[in-house]
Amino acid sequence: MKSKTYKRATALAAASVLVGSAIVPVAAAPAETPEKFSDVPTSSSHYETILEARALGIMTGYGDSTFKPDQKLNRGNVAKAFGKYVVAKSGLTLEEYVVEHNISKVENFTDVPDDWVDKELVTYSKIVKDAGIFKGSNNQLEASKLMPRDQIAEVLVRAFGFSDQEGDPGISDTDQSGYAKSIEIIYENGISNANPYRPLESTSRGQFASFLVRAYKVAEELDPQSPYPFPVESVHDIEDITITVGEKPDLPETVGVTLESGVTTIKAVEWNTNNLAADEIGTYKIIGDVADTDLTASVQVVVKKPTYTEPVTISASNNVIMFRSEELSDSALDLSNYKFNGGPMPVGTTIELFKDGGMMITLETPEEVPEDTEYTIEFSKNVKTKSGKIFANDAIEATNGTEEPVNFTMKGKFYDNVPPRLISAHYIVPSADSGTTGTIQLTFSEEMAPLYQSLGDFDPDHDLYKYRERLNHYNSRHIQDDLILKVGGTEIDVSHIYVENGKFYIDISPLDIDQSSTVTIVPEGKDNEALVIKDDSLGSNPAVAPVTKTITKEDVVIIEPIGDLE
Numbered sequence: 001m002k003s004k005t006y007k008r009a010t011a012l013a014a015a016s017v018l019v020g021s022a023i024v025p026v027a028a029a030p031a032e033t034p035e036k037f038s039d040v041p042t043s044s045s046h047y048e049t050i051l052e053a054r055a056l057g058i059m060t061g062y063g064d065s066t067f068k069p070d071q072k073l074n075r076g077n078v079a080k081a082f083g084k085y086v087v088a089k090s091g092l093t094l095e096e097y098v099v100e101h102n103i104s105k106v107e108n109f110t111d112v113p114d115d116w117v118d119k120e121l122v123t124y125s126k127i128v129k130d131a132g133i134f135k136g137s138n139n140q141l142e143a144s145k146l147m148p149r150d151q152i153a154e155v156l157v158r159a160f161g162f163s164d165q166e167g168d169p170g171i172s173d174t175d176q177s178g179y180a181k182s183i184e185i186i187y188e189n190g191i192s193n194a195n196p197y198r199p200l201e202s203t204s205r206g207q208f209a210s211f212l213v214r215a216y217k218v219a220e221e222l223d224p225q226s227p228y229p230f231p232v233e234s235v236h237d238i239e240d241i242t243i244t245v246g247e248k249p250d251l252p253e254t255v256g257v258t259l260e261s262g263v264t265t266i267k268a269v270e271w272n273t274n275n276l277a278a279d280e281i282g283t284y285k286i287i288g289d290v291a292d293t294d295l296t297a298s299v300q301v302v303v304k305k306p307t308y309t310e311p312v313t314i315s316a317s318n319n320v321i322m323f324r325s326e327e328l329s330d331s332a333l334d335l336s337n338y339k340f341n342g343g344p345m346p347v348g349t350t351i352e353l354f355k356d357g358g359m360m361i362t363l364e365t366p367e368e369v370p371e372d373t374e375y376t377i378e379f380s381k382n383v384k385t386k387s388g389k390i391f392a393n394d395a396i397e398a399t400n401g402t403e404e405p406v407n408f409t410m411k412g413k414f415y416d417n418v419p420p421r422l423i424s425a426h427y428i429v430p431s432a433d434s435g436t437t438g439t440i441q442l443t444f445s446e447e448m449a450p451l452y453q454s455l456g457d458f459d460p461d462h463d464l465y466k467y468r469e470r471l472n473h474y475n476s477r478h479i480q481d482d483l484i485l486k487v488g489g490t491e492i493d494v495s496h497i498y499v500e501n502g503k504f505y506i507d508i509s510p511l512d513i514d515q516s517s518t519v520t521i522v523p524e525g526k527d528n529e530a531l532v533i534k535d536d537s538l539g540s541n542p543a544v545a546p547v548t549k550t551i552t553k554e555d556v557v558i559i560e561p562i563g564d565l566e
Contacts, residue, residue, distance in 0.1 A: 036051075036262065037050065037061050037065060037066055037067040037069075038064075038065050038066055039066045039067060039068065039069065040067050040069055040206070044069065044206065045206075045210075046069055046206035046207065046209055046210050048227065048263045049209050049210040049213040049214070050067055050069060050206060050209045050210075051261045051262040051263050052209075052213045052227070052228045052230075052261045052263060053209040053212060053213050054261070054262075055228070055230060055259075055260060055261035055262070056213065056216060056228070056261075058081075058209070058212050058213065058216070059205070059208070059209050059212070067205065067206075068205055069204060069205050069206030069209075070204050070205070070206065071204060071205050072146045072202045072203065072204055072205075073146070073147050073202075073203050073204070073205060073208055074143060074144050074145055074146050074147060075134075075141060075142055075143050075144075075145050075146075075147045075151075076118070076121050076125075076141065076143030076144065077147075078147050078152070078155065078203075078208070079121065079124055079125050079128050079134050079141060079143065080120060080121060080124045081212075082124075082128050082131075082133050082134070082155060082159050083123070083124025083125070083127040083128045084124065085159060086127050086128065086131045086133070086159070087127065094123070097127070098123065098127075101127075101130060103123065103126050103127060103130060104126075106126040106127075106129060106130045107129075107139070108122070108125070108126065109125055109129065109136050109139055109140055109141035110138075110139050110140050111140045111141055111142065111143065112125045112141050112143060118143075121143060125141050125143070128155075131158075131159075132158055133155050133158045133159050134155065146202040146203075147202065147203050148199065148200050148201060148202055148203065149197065149198060149199050149200070149201050149202070149203050149207070150176075150177035150178070150179040150182070150183060150197075150199035150200065151179065152203050152207075152208065152211060153179055153182040153183045153185070153186045153192070153197075153199075154179040154182040156182070156186055156191060156211060156215055157182045157185050157186065159215075160215050160218075160219055162185050162186065162189050162191070162215075162218070163185070164181065164184070164185050164188070165185070165188035165189070168184075169184050169187050169188050169195070170195070171183060171184060171187055171195050171196065171197050172195060172196045173196040173197055173198065173199065174197065174199065176199050176200055177199035177200065179199070183197050183199060186211070186215075189218050189224070190214060190218060190223075190224035190225065191211060191214040191215050191218060191224060192211070192214075193225075213228065216228075226265075227259060227261075227263045227265045228259075228261060228263070230259040230260040230261045230263070231259065231260050231293075232257045232258070232259060232260075232267065232290065232292075232293045232295055233257075233258050233259060233260045234257065234258045234295075235255055235256075235257050235290055235295050235296070235297045236255060236256035236257060236258070236264075238252065238255065238297065238298070238299040239299075240299070240300045240301070240302055241299060241300070241301050241302070242301075242302045242304060242388075243278065243301065243302070243303055243304075244303070244304060244305070244306040244307075244381075244388070244390070245278070245279060245280070245281060245303060245304070245305060245306065246278060246279055246381070247278060247303075248278060249273075249276070249278070249286075249301045251271045251273075251286065251288075251299065252269065252299075253268065253269070254266040254267060254268055254269060255267060255269045255288070255290060255297040257290065257293075257295075267290050267291050267292060267293065268290075268291040269288040269289065269290050269291065269297050270288055270289050270291070271286055271287070271288040271299075272286065272287055272288065272289075273286055276301055277303070278301075278303055279303075280303060281303050281304060281305055282302075282303055283300055283301070283302050283303070284300065284301045284302075284303065285298055285299075285300055285301075286298065286299050286300070286301055306381065306389075306390050306405070307388065307389045307390075307399065308389055308390055308391070308392045308395040308396075308398045308399045308405060309325055309326055309385060309389045309390070309391055309392075309395055310395060310396070311395060311396075312324055312325040312358070312391070313325075313358075314410050316410070316411070316412030316413065317412075318365065318412075318413070318414060318415045318538070318539075319362060319363040319364070319365040319412075319414060320360065320361070320362050320363075321360070321361040321362075321363075321377070321410065321412055322358070322360055323358045323359050323360070323361065323410070324354075324357060324358040325357055325358045325385065325391070326357050326385040326386070326387060326389065327353075327354075327355070327356070327357045327385060327386045328353050328357070328358070328359055328383075328384070328385055328386065329384050329385060329386050329388075330353075331382050331383050331384050332351065332353060332359055332383050332384075333351050333353065334382070334383075335349060335351070337379065337380045337382045337383045338377055338378065338379060338380065338383070339377070339378040339380075340363075340375060340376075340377055340378075341375055341376055342376075342378075345363075345377075346363050346364045347364060348363075348364030349361065349362065349363050349364060350362045361377070363375075363414075365414060365417070366414060368417065368418060369414045369415065369416055369417045369418065369539075370416065370418045371416050371418075371446070371537065372413050372414070372415060372416050372537050372538045372539070373413060373414045373416075374411060374412070374413050375411070375412055375413070375414060376409055376410070376411050377409065377410050377411075377412070378407050378408070378409045379391050379407055379408040379409070379410075380407060381405075381407065383408075390405075391408035392405030392406060392407065392408050393405070393406040393407070393408050393409060394406065395408075413538060415537065415538040415539035416446075416535065416537035416538065416539040416541060417539050417541065418446075418541065419535070419541040419542060419543060419544045420444040420445050420446050420448065420533075420534075420535040420541060420543045420544070421444060421445040421543070421544050421547070422442060422443075422444055422445075422519075422521060422543065422544070422547045422549055423443045423444060423445055424442075424443045424549065424555070425440060425441070425442050425443075425517075425519050425549035425550075425551045425555065426440070426441045426443075426551065426555045426556060426557040427439075427440060427441075427511075427513050427517075427551055427553070427555060427556050427557070428440065428441050428505070428556075428557055428558075428559050429513065429556055429557070429558055429559075430558070430559070430560055430561050431558060431560065432558060434513075434558075435512060435513060435514070436510045436511060436512055436513060437508075437510070437511050437513050437556075438507060438508060438509070438510050438511070439505055439506065439507050439508070440485070440505070440506040440508065440517070440519065440551065441503055441504070441505055441557055442503065442504035442505075442506070442519065442549075443503055443504075444502075444503075444504065444535070444543060446502075446535050446536070446537070447501075447502025447503075447535065447536045448499045448502055448503065448504050448533065448534065448535055448536055448543075449499065449534045449535060449536040449540060450499050450536070451497065451498055451499050451532075481522065481532075482521060482522050482531050482532055482533050482543075482545075483497070483506070483519065483520070483521065483522065483533075484518075484519075484520040484522060485506065485508065485517065485518070485519055485520075486517065486518045486520075487511060487515055487516075487517045488515055488516070492508060492509070493508075493509075494506050494507070494508060495507045495508060495509065502536060504533070506519070513553045513556060514553055516550060516551065516552050517550070517551045518548055518549070518550050518551070519548065519549050519551065520546065520547070520548040521533065521543055521544070521545040521546060521547050521548075522545060522546065523545040523546045530542060531543055531545060
């Protein structure tokens with residue numbers, strides 16, 4: 001546990017007398033200084049404690065508005081500082097203390113006799129000797145000798161009565177000093193945060209300010225690393241907050257403040273938003289009460305009309321939508337900002353933002369899609385770019401204010417993923433009394449894809465003869481690999497294969513319809529890697545294989561001829 005040897009009022013009384021002459025050379029009288037010392041930058045690790053030391057009256061600067069934080073302290077400087085602390089702690093005046101404690105009878109340090117030129121040092125050296133804070137070396141104060149950091153630790157412990165904590169703090173270089181325990185004690189109590197401690201280095205004014213201020217905080221049961229609780233002098237300005245109509249402003253939970261010491265810190269703030277009309281364009285001043293003070297903070301909330309993006313590029317392929325736009329904010333990742341066919345997004349939907357702008361939306365595809373199915377995704381106005389723009393249909397018109405924007409929507413399709421099944425096979429005859437056929441018709445569970453789609457960009461209307469020739473060549477090499485036609489158990493050749501109105505037709509040599517035939521769709525295999533027979537959907541699903549249909553004279557469809565194709 002930390003030692004609490006005195007209360008706050010006593011500490012402040014002691015602080016009030018530890019002023020400039022105790023630790024500033026006698027020739028340099030303390031003077032009023034500006035809010036900041038010219039030679040103590042805000043980046044200094046001692047910046048805050050130096051300001052607090054001045055505000056507490058522990059240390060002051062020089063008349064030229066400097067603090068000289070790097071100047072080294074000698075033992076005489078420190079002896080005066082702690083001598084004044086001892087007197088202030090007693091509640092007596094210096095004269096009363098000297099009489100009551102019979103200081104004149106205390107044995108002098110041999111190098112600070114009564115006739116020493118610095119009379120103040122003579123008195124305070126006896127006081128710290130009598131208090132056991134300074135013991136000297138062979139009864140010598142060695143006042144002009146620079147005071148190393150390990151000796152500072154020792155006198156801090158003696159002066160403030162800090163106690164040892166349980167455990168070993170593990171300071172790496174205490175074996176260099178005869179005051180290892182005191183170094184550990186001030187580290188455990190939060191007065192030093194240095195590890196390694198560098199015990200034999202001399203002590204600068206900046207370091208001493210930090211040591212003393214932290215010691216005062218610990219003695220007052222305060223956090224030594226937090227700012228000393230001086231009253232708040234001023235509240236920092238807050239930048240305007242800009243929102244679009246209908247948004248809720250993100251008001252800060254804390255506000256920056258400057259304490260009377262000059263140290264800056266933060267305080268909680270509670271805002272009153274009663275006069276904020278977030279649905280109306282305008283500028284609103286919001287006031288908040290700053291915690292632990294009678295002061296208020298203020299911020300202006302600017303409510304403005306939304307701005308809109310220019311048209312975007314969309315590419316939808318089955319369940320994946322590629323959306324190209326300005327770089328998006330994280331609002332685009334929130335699935336609640338979208339509607340799918342008027343309802344919530346499908347479970348399992350994922351969204352990935354692109355670094356160069358836009359995103360990829362991947363929908364969970366239904367297990368079975370029997371036909372190409374259109375869907376609509378609607379953006380709410382909460383989906384924004386990093387620059388704060390929203391997406392809206394007819395964005396250009398919305399931007400110039402002539403129309404109320406409509407939520408942005410985009411469409412896509414789930415691809416048919418159900419393969420076509422062979423339903424029936426028939427002989428095609430020209431009339432009811434025909435006894436022969438030259439064509440077999442296959443009917444599937446859905447319309448089949450026109451075969452010329454597999455012939456690249458070839459235009460059949462450009463040269464019909466060449467088209468037929470190329471189609472037959474394609475059929476003979478590919479589609480016939482997918483079919484086996486047998487009559488009476490004997491495989492026969494196929495002369496022409498085509499798709500018309502979604503049905504599949506096979507031209508053969510004239511055949512007596514009294515004969516039974518079988519048509520077999522060949523399964524995929526080593527020599528038939530993928531079926532060319534596919535449905536006419538975006539999914540282009542291959543027909544189910546294997547399957548065999550038998551055709552008899554009962555399976556006849558009459559299709560009257562309309563003339564030969566020339």
